[in-house]
Amino acid sequence: MVRKLIGWALDNPIVVILLALFLAVIGVTSFLNVNVEVYPDPAPAIVEVIALFPGASAEEVERQVTVPLEVTFAGMPGLKKVNSKSLFGLSDLKMTWHYGNEYTYQTARQEVINRMSTISQPLPSGVTPAISPESPTGEIFRYVLKVPKDAAGREVYTLNDIKAMQDWVLEREFRRVPRIVDVTSFGGTVRRYEVQPDPDRLRRYGITLGQLQATLANSNTTVGGDYINPGQVAMTVRSIGLFGGALDPVNKVLGLKNPVAAASILRAEELRRIREIRSLVISSVNNQPIRVDDVVEGGRLSPGQLPGERGVVVSHLTRLGRIGYWRADRERPPRSPLPIADVGHDEDDRVTCIVLLRKGEDTLPALKDIRAKVRQINDPAFGRLLPGTEIETYYDRTDLLNITTDTVTENLLTGVALVVAILFMFVNNIKTAIIVAINIPLALLFAFTMLYVRGKSANLLSIGAVDFGIIVDSSVVVVENIYRNLAAHNYPDLPMKERILRFVKEIDHALLYSVLIMMCAFVPLFAMTGPEGALFAPMAQTYAFSLAGALVLALTLTPVLCMLLFKTFKPVEENFLVRALKFRYLWKLQLCLRFPKTTCVVMAFLIGGTACLIPQLGREFMPELEEGNIWLRGIGPLNMNLDHQVAIAKQARAIIARYPEVESIVTQSGRPDDGTDTEGFYSGEYFVPLRRQKDWPRLVPQTGWRRWIWGSTRARTKREIITAMNSELERVLPGIVWNFSQNIRDNVLEALSGVKGDNSLKIFGPDFDQLELLAAKAKNVLQDVKGIANVGVFHVRGSSHLEFRVDPVKCQKWGVTTADVNNVVSSAVGAKAMSSMVEGEKLFDISTRWPKWRRTDETSILDIPVDIINNQVVLAQGSGITPSAAGNALPPPAVTGSLADTSNPISSTPRIRLGDLVTPVGADYALAPNGPFYRPGASTIYREQGKRFIAIKFSVRGRDLGSAVDEAKTRTKDFFQIPYAGVWSGEFEQMEEANGRLMWIIPLSLALIFILLYAAFRSFLDTIVIFSNVFDVAVGGVWSLYLTGTNFSVSAAVGFVSLFGIAIMEGLLLISYFNALRIQGLPVHDAIIQGSLKRVRPVMITAMTAILGLLPAAISTKMGSQTAKPLAIVVVGGMAVTLLLDRYLMPVLYSFYGHREPPEGGGGMAH
Incomplete structure (x- = not known):
C-alpha cells in the first residue's frame, strides 16, 4: 500500500504539487480561524x-x-x-x-x-x-463603569443609578452575546426605598407596625377588571395604583447631552415617588386621615424640607462588597513618593463586571463579539446608557493571547530558521535543505487543518512544544537516503523516477516503524487523565497530526521534489564540517571499541551518578504560566467590618500603585450581592494587571559579566516585585495575611481544591474549637519550613453575633408570639420588604426599617418597642380615661407630637421593649438571664464530602514544591488523632496524582515499544541495546534540569517522553544498519565502523534540528514561554548528550554479541 502510494506520487508530480498547494491554502485558512487558547481548561x-x-x-x-x-x-x-x-x-x-x-x-x-x-x-x-x-477559566473580560463628574469634581450619578444600569441594562446586553453564559457584577448599591417609622408617633396615633406594613403592601398594586363594550369597541378596565405609574425615570434622560441635567431629573423623580409614599393613608381618626407622613421619623415635612431627607428615604440594600479602582494616567518616576492621585486616578467606590465564557466555548470569537458589543454600547447612538457614562475595559484575555502567541510564533520562526541553516550546513546543498524545510510548515498546517476540521482548539503549549527534530526526521531520512545513493551513483542506468522510487522503497519500512514507535512513545500523553491530561491531550493530538502529515509528505511530496530538483544532480563532496565530525568521531569510537569494558564501566558510573541526582531535583506540578497580572488576596480578622476592609484596601492600593510595573489595580472587598463569590468582609482581593515586560523600568544594578552583556541595569523579575510588595504590605498593614497568585491560576486551583490558595492543609474533624487549635499548631510549624510563605488559616470561629433568644415566659405575659418578636427584629434592624417600586422593567424593594440611630448597638436594639395587639388592657376605676368604642378613633394629637397628650388609651398601655421579651443564652443555648447577648460564632463553615474541615493555606517561594511539602508533612505527621485527619491539597495534590499516573503510564508505553522492537528484530539483545539509548538521553535530560535549576514537572515528563521516542528511533536505525552490514558479510568491527560513520550525518541532522528547533523555547523568558520551557530544556539537553554518548555506547554494546548470526529481518530497516 505504501509503495503504491510512493509510485503514484512519482507518476503524478503535478497532482502532488497541486495537492500540497491546496494543503497550504487550507492550512493557512485553518490556522487563521482555529481557536487558540492560552491553555485548555484543566478542570x-x-x-x-x-x-x-x-x-x-x-x-x-x-x-x-x-x-x-x-x-x-x-x-x-x-x-x-x-x-x-x-x-x-x-x-x-x-x-x-x-x-x-x-x-x-x-x-x-x-x-x-x-x-x-x-x-x-x-x-x-x-x-x-x-x-x-x-467557570475556572471563564473570566475572559472585565470592565468598570466610568461616571461623569460635575464642575466640583463630584460624580453626578449615585451608585444606585450606576448599579441599576449595570444590572438591568448591561447584564442583559452581554448575556445576548454568543458563547457568553452570564455576567457577574460587583460593587455599587441596589436601590431600596426605606420607610423609617417613629415608634413614639406610632404609639400616640395607635398605629401598629403591622398596619404600616400592610398599608405599604396594599397601596402599590395594579389590578385588571374585565372588558366593557361601549359601542363596537372592546376596552379593558384597569386600576393603576403603582407608585410613579410604574414608569422608568431613566427613559426621560436618555439622549440628553448634559449629565448634570440628567441626574437632576432622576433625583426629582425619586422625590416624586417619596411624596407618593408619604401621602399614603394608614387609618383615620375622627374622619381625619393619618398618613405615613405622620408616623415616620421627623413627622410631616416642614416648609423647605426635602421629602427624602428622613422618614422616607432612598437608601440601598445592605452592602456585602465594594470595589476600589486605580489606573495610571501618566508615567511617573520609579518608586515615586508622589501620592497615587498625582499619577493616576483612585476611586473608592466603583461598579465592575466580569463577563463569563460558557464552559467549552471558544475564547477568541467570544472576545471579538464582546469588544464589538462594548463599541456598540459606548456609541452614543446606542441610547441605553446614562448620559456621560461609558464602559472602561481593564482586562481583556485577548491581550494575554496576543502576547503569548507572539512569543510562541517568534520561537517557532526562529526554530525553523535554525533548522534550515543546520540542514544546509550538513548537507551542503541548498536544494536538499529546501526540500526538507518545506515539510515543516506543511506538516504543521496539516495539524492545524485537522484541529479545525474536528472543531478542536489549539493551545500555546501544544504549539510551542512542537519538536521540529521529530517532525522533520522522516523527510531527513528520505532526502538523506536519496542524496547519498545519488552521490554514490547507484542504479545510474535507470531513469531518475525509477532510481528515486527504489531509494525510497529501501526505507519505507523503517519510516513506518519509526513513526509507529513515536506514536507509542506518545501513549502517555494520550493516556493522561486529570488536569495534566486536559493540558497535554491537545499537544498529543498536534504531535500525532504533525507526524502523520510529515510521514505522508515524506512519502509523496519529498520524492516528487527530489525527482524534479535532482534532475541535474551534481554530487557535492562532504563539506569540512561533516569531514571534521567524522574524523573526530572515528578515533573516539575506535578508542571505545578498543576498551569496551572500560567504556561500559564509565557509562555505568555516569548513569548511576545521574540516578543519584534525580532525588535532588525539585518537583512541581506545572510551571506557572505568566499571565501578565498579579492576583493578591489579603485576609484579615473574621469580625472585620466592610468599612475597615475598604480602608485597608485603599492603603494597599497606595502601596501597590507605587510600583511602576503596575498598570491598574482593582480591589474587591467582601463579596458580590449575587453570592457568586463566597468571601466575607474580612477578605480583600486585588487584581493587578501589569504593563508589558518590555516597558518595565530597569532598576536593578548588574554586576560582573552580566553588566557587559546586558548593560548596567536590568528590570526586576516578577518574583522580585512580589517579594518586595509582600514585605512592604506586611510592614505597613500588620495582621493581614497576604497571598500572591494570578487570576486564571487562582481560579483553577480553587476549583480543584476548594480552597483559595496555591496549596493548603485541610484538617478534618467535627469540633470547631479543636479544629482551630490544630490549625494554630500546624500554622506555627509551617511558618518554620524553609520556602513556605504567606501561611494563613481560614478560620471557622471569629464571627461576632448578637443573639436574642425569645423568652416564651415573658411573651406569654403580654400575649406576644415569637413571630411578633421576629417581625420586629427583621423589620427594625434588617429591612423587611413589603412591596416593590416598579420602574419600567426594574424592581426595587420598599421596606420598613428603624432609623439608623435606633439600631446602632445592643442597647438601642433592646430598646426597640414591640406592639401588643393581643392583650386586653383593663383600666383602673377613676382613671378618667374612656376607651374608644370600636370604629371610633380619638382625635389625633398635635402634629408636634407632644408626649403630654393622654387622650389615647393606647398611650396608657405599658411600653414593651424588645429587651422585655428576650433573654441571653448560655453555652448550651439554655436561658441565662445574667449572661451577655454577645456570642462568638462561626464565620465560614467548610465541608468536603459531608465532613467539616479547616484549611491552612500557604505558598512556596524560593524552593521546589515537593521538598517543601514533604518536610511539612514530616513535621506534622503526629498532629492528628482519630477522628481528626490532615490532607494536603492544591497544586501538591495534583502533582502527586499526576506523578502516580505517570509511574505506570510511561513503563506501559516503553513496554509497547519493547514489543514492537522485538517484533522488528526478533532479538532480545538488539532490543535491549536499543533500549540502552533511553538511559543515555535520560542522563542529558536530568542534568539539563539540574544545571538550569528547573524543577521536574509534568511538562518535563512530557519532554522525557519525546526524548525516549527520538532515542529509540535513532537506535533502531543504527542497530538495523549494523545487522544489514553483517548480513552482507562484513566483520563485526568493520560493520560497526562503517555503519556508525554512515549514520553520523543523519544523526547530527536529527539531533541538531531537535536541539535548535526547541532552543528558542528553552531559553525564552517572555510571557507565554513558561509552560513549554521544561519540556524544551529536557529535549535540548537530552539530544545534546545523544551526540556525545549514545553514538559510542550502542556500538560498544553491539560489539559484545555482534559476531552472532543476525536474526532474519534484523537489517530490514537499514537505509
Whole structure:
C-alpha cells in the first residue's frame, strides 16, 4: 500500500504539487480561524450551586440549607466530591465530577437540575438554590463603569443609578452575546426605598407596625377588571395604583447631552415617588386621615424640607462588597513618593463586571463579539446608557493571547530558521535543505487543518512544544537516503523516477516503524487523565497530526521534489564540517571499541551518578504560566467590618500603585450581592494587571559579566516585585495575611481544591474549637519550613453575633408570639420588604426599617418597642380615661407630637421593649438571664464530602514544591488523632496524582515499544541495546534540569517522553544498519565502523534540528514561554548528550554479541 502510494506520487508530480498547494491554502485558512487558547481548561466538570439565605448565621445556613443540599446531590453518576461553604446568608456547593468524556459539564449540570427538584427536606422560606455560571477559566473580560463628574469634581450619578444600569441594562446586553453564559457584577448599591417609622408617633396615633406594613403592601398594586363594550369597541378596565405609574425615570434622560441635567431629573423623580409614599393613608381618626407622613421619623415635612431627607428615604440594600479602582494616567518616576492621585486616578467606590465564557466555548470569537458589543454600547447612538457614562475595559484575555502567541510564533520562526541553516550546513546543498524545510510548515498546517476540521482548539503549549527534530526526521531520512545513493551513483542506468522510487522503497519500512514507535512513545500523553491530561491531550493530538502529515509528505511530496530538483544532480563532496565530525568521531569510537569494558564501566558510573541526582531535583506540578497580572488576596480578622476592609484596601492600593510595573489595580472587598463569590468582609482581593515586560523600568544594578552583556541595569523579575510588595504590605498593614497568585491560576486551583490558595492543609474533624487549635499548631510549624510563605488559616470561629433568644415566659405575659418578636427584629434592624417600586422593567424593594440611630448597638436594639395587639388592657376605676368604642378613633394629637397628650388609651398601655421579651443564652443555648447577648460564632463553615474541615493555606517561594511539602508533612505527621485527619491539597495534590499516573503510564508505553522492537528484530539483545539509548538521553535530560535549576514537572515528563521516542528511533536505525552490514558479510568491527560513520550525518541532522528547533523555547523568558520551557530544556539537553554518548555506547554494546548470526529481518530497516 505504501509503495503504491510512493509510485503514484512519482507518476503524478503535478497532482502532488497541486495537492500540497491546496494543503497550504487550507492550512493557512485553518490556522487563521482555529481557536487558540492560552491553555485548555484543566478542570473537570464542576457545577456550583448557590443559595441565598439573608440574615441567617453560618450555623443556620449549614444546618438548614447546606446539609440538605449535600444529601440531595450525593450519589450522582460520576460525582467525585462535594465541597461546600456556609457563611452569613449564603450557602455555596461545588460539585466536582471525574474526568472523562462521559462526564461533560452539560450532563453534570443536567444531573444537578434533576436533583434540585427532589431536595431531601424543605428549605427555609424564600431560599431557592440556583446554579452559578462561574467557570475556572471563564473570566475572559472585565470592565468598570466610568461616571461623569460635575464642575466640583463630584460624580453626578449615585451608585444606585450606576448599579441599576449595570444590572438591568448591561447584564442583559452581554448575556445576548454568543458563547457568553452570564455576567457577574460587583460593587455599587441596589436601590431600596426605606420607610423609617417613629415608634413614639406610632404609639400616640395607635398605629401598629403591622398596619404600616400592610398599608405599604396594599397601596402599590395594579389590578385588571374585565372588558366593557361601549359601542363596537372592546376596552379593558384597569386600576393603576403603582407608585410613579410604574414608569422608568431613566427613559426621560436618555439622549440628553448634559449629565448634570440628567441626574437632576432622576433625583426629582425619586422625590416624586417619596411624596407618593408619604401621602399614603394608614387609618383615620375622627374622619381625619393619618398618613405615613405622620408616623415616620421627623413627622410631616416642614416648609423647605426635602421629602427624602428622613422618614422616607432612598437608601440601598445592605452592602456585602465594594470595589476600589486605580489606573495610571501618566508615567511617573520609579518608586515615586508622589501620592497615587498625582499619577493616576483612585476611586473608592466603583461598579465592575466580569463577563463569563460558557464552559467549552471558544475564547477568541467570544472576545471579538464582546469588544464589538462594548463599541456598540459606548456609541452614543446606542441610547441605553446614562448620559456621560461609558464602559472602561481593564482586562481583556485577548491581550494575554496576543502576547503569548507572539512569543510562541517568534520561537517557532526562529526554530525553523535554525533548522534550515543546520540542514544546509550538513548537507551542503541548498536544494536538499529546501526540500526538507518545506515539510515543516506543511506538516504543521496539516495539524492545524485537522484541529479545525474536528472543531478542536489549539493551545500555546501544544504549539510551542512542537519538536521540529521529530517532525522533520522522516523527510531527513528520505532526502538523506536519496542524496547519498545519488552521490554514490547507484542504479545510474535507470531513469531518475525509477532510481528515486527504489531509494525510497529501501526505507519505507523503517519510516513506518519509526513513526509507529513515536506514536507509542506518545501513549502517555494520550493516556493522561486529570488536569495534566486536559493540558497535554491537545499537544498529543498536534504531535500525532504533525507526524502523520510529515510521514505522508515524506512519502509523496519529498520524492516528487527530489525527482524534479535532482534532475541535474551534481554530487557535492562532504563539506569540512561533516569531514571534521567524522574524523573526530572515528578515533573516539575506535578508542571505545578498543576498551569496551572500560567504556561500559564509565557509562555505568555516569548513569548511576545521574540516578543519584534525580532525588535532588525539585518537583512541581506545572510551571506557572505568566499571565501578565498579579492576583493578591489579603485576609484579615473574621469580625472585620466592610468599612475597615475598604480602608485597608485603599492603603494597599497606595502601596501597590507605587510600583511602576503596575498598570491598574482593582480591589474587591467582601463579596458580590449575587453570592457568586463566597468571601466575607474580612477578605480583600486585588487584581493587578501589569504593563508589558518590555516597558518595565530597569532598576536593578548588574554586576560582573552580566553588566557587559546586558548593560548596567536590568528590570526586576516578577518574583522580585512580589517579594518586595509582600514585605512592604506586611510592614505597613500588620495582621493581614497576604497571598500572591494570578487570576486564571487562582481560579483553577480553587476549583480543584476548594480552597483559595496555591496549596493548603485541610484538617478534618467535627469540633470547631479543636479544629482551630490544630490549625494554630500546624500554622506555627509551617511558618518554620524553609520556602513556605504567606501561611494563613481560614478560620471557622471569629464571627461576632448578637443573639436574642425569645423568652416564651415573658411573651406569654403580654400575649406576644415569637413571630411578633421576629417581625420586629427583621423589620427594625434588617429591612423587611413589603412591596416593590416598579420602574419600567426594574424592581426595587420598599421596606420598613428603624432609623439608623435606633439600631446602632445592643442597647438601642433592646430598646426597640414591640406592639401588643393581643392583650386586653383593663383600666383602673377613676382613671378618667374612656376607651374608644370600636370604629371610633380619638382625635389625633398635635402634629408636634407632644408626649403630654393622654387622650389615647393606647398611650396608657405599658411600653414593651424588645429587651422585655428576650433573654441571653448560655453555652448550651439554655436561658441565662445574667449572661451577655454577645456570642462568638462561626464565620465560614467548610465541608468536603459531608465532613467539616479547616484549611491552612500557604505558598512556596524560593524552593521546589515537593521538598517543601514533604518536610511539612514530616513535621506534622503526629498532629492528628482519630477522628481528626490532615490532607494536603492544591497544586501538591495534583502533582502527586499526576506523578502516580505517570509511574505506570510511561513503563506501559516503553513496554509497547519493547514489543514492537522485538517484533522488528526478533532479538532480545538488539532490543535491549536499543533500549540502552533511553538511559543515555535520560542522563542529558536530568542534568539539563539540574544545571538550569528547573524543577521536574509534568511538562518535563512530557519532554522525557519525546526524548525516549527520538532515542529509540535513532537506535533502531543504527542497530538495523549494523545487522544489514553483517548480513552482507562484513566483520563485526568493520560493520560497526562503517555503519556508525554512515549514520553520523543523519544523526547530527536529527539531533541538531531537535536541539535548535526547541532552543528558542528553552531559553525564552517572555510571557507565554513558561509552560513549554521544561519540556524544551529536557529535549535540548537530552539530544545534546545523544551526540556525545549514545553514538559510542550502542556500538560498544553491539560489539559484545555482534559476531552472532543476525536474526532474519534484523537489517530490514537499514537505509
